[in-house]
Amino acid sequence: MAPLSFDRNFDVPPGKVMTLSPLVRRVIADNPGPFTFKGTASFIVGRGEVAIIDPGPDSGAHLAALLAAVQRESVSHILVTHSHLDHSPLAHRLQRTTGAAIVGYGSVSPSELSDTGLPRLDASIDRDFAPDIKLAHGQLIAGKGWSLEGVFTPGHMSNHMSYALKEEKTLFCGDHVMAWATSVIAPPDGNMGEYLASLRLLLQREDELYHPAHGPPSTEPKSLVRAYLVHRKxxxxxxxxxxxxxxxxxxxxxxxxxxxxxxxxxxxxxxxxxxxxxxxxxxxxxxxxxxxxxxxxxxxxxxxx
Structure with a gap:
């Protein structure tokens, strides 16, 4: 089994629209840091009628970049992988401009936010996040020429949902699996047992490419997941x-x-x-x-x- 190694070759400026495939574009937010690397990646899926995955932090500059990227297109859905402050807050402003429905697994309950006795991370929880559409594992969101399947991957957060683009065998995996660093599992909402189970779930799938919310994609996703499991052991x-x-x-x-x-x-x-x-x-x-x-x-x- 190969040891876990990281790919930090990711020199991508914020605000620039990059075409990654016929159906996928990416815009990096202006929030670099020790937990976010170069910034949160927002993904635009489709052409003409599109979905945006992980709108990102509440940044006016990032909102302007996303709106410029989809001008003369309609946004039908805003999908959120999880409700950390670097992923979900911009959803509300983006919705007011586009009219798109906000999609996610659900909110985080107050009982899951009790004190651990340890300091909290700076990238904390968006307590205002409440999706219009609560997606279940295996449920589809579709538009013209694309379909996204919800893949429930709790662990990093209890409401962490990945999204599989069936037409390109691509998984938008949020913070669940990243090539640049390991995912932080932070109680009380983060749960290691759930996280390991979610990793094993991905090994049963046939996704050929992972697009995480931070850092470069993974072109050998199963090898990366196996390395993650070895690392955690x-x-x-x-x-x-x-x-x-x-x-x-x-x-x-x-x-x-x-x-x-x-x-x-x-x-x-x-x-x-x-x-x-x-x-x-x-x-x-x-x-x-x-x-x-x-x-x-x-x-x-x-x-x-």
Whole structure:
């Protein structure tokens, strides 16, 4: 099995319309950063009558770029992969201009936003997101010459929906699988068990190309998904090794296992570590002991061999 390697060769300016295939165009938003790479990719699907996937952050410049890209065309649907602030907020302004229906899996319930005791990511949740059309797994949205199938891929967020363009065997996979970096799984809404199940679901499909919402496409998607699964297994084993070595807190584990990453990503690393630990607890491989209002100690169990 090949190790997970990243492709960061993606020098694409924001606002420029790029034709990727007969049915697909891409416009990058002006929101580069440690979590968004060069910016959020909005995809335009179809010709004449089109759909826009992931309208992006609430940016006037990006709204203008998208409207310029589809001038003299009609926008029938605005599809959102998930309701992080770098993906969904522009949907409302875009809808007011185009009249298109907003499509997604659904909103995130307040119970899924309870406190974890860890800092939250800067790219947080769009609590105002509410789709006009709630798409179920396997349901189709179609226009002239194109059809998009909902592929439910929870894990990165509980409402994460990917979209398969059947005519080109292409999957718009949001933040679920990316070639430039791993996806952050951040509790309480992110769930590692669901994320791994969603990865395994993709291995059962026959998509030939992945277009993620950040970074370059993947032309060997199944190889990438398998590498993701191996990577997550290695992260899990590294966490168990630190617990056996005497580490008891997420802070201690992150300090040991993520010593070489950008400090700006330490919060994300801590949340992903928590997601792995929650999955290990579900399987009886780790137990937890609260030590106060905001500190929990973790221990590997006898079953974690």
């Amino acid at each position: 290695m992260r899990e084993e590294a966490i168990l090794a630190r617990l056996r070595a005497g580490d008891r807190t997420i802070e201690e584990i992150v300090k040991a296992n993520y010593a070489d990453i950008d400090p700006r990503l330490h919060i994300a690393a801590g949340l992903s570590t928590l997601a792995h630990i929650e999955h290990l607890i579900e399987r009886g491989l780790v137990r937890q002991e609260p030590q106060g209002a905001s500190i929990t100690h973790y221990f590997a169990t006898q079953f974690a061999t």
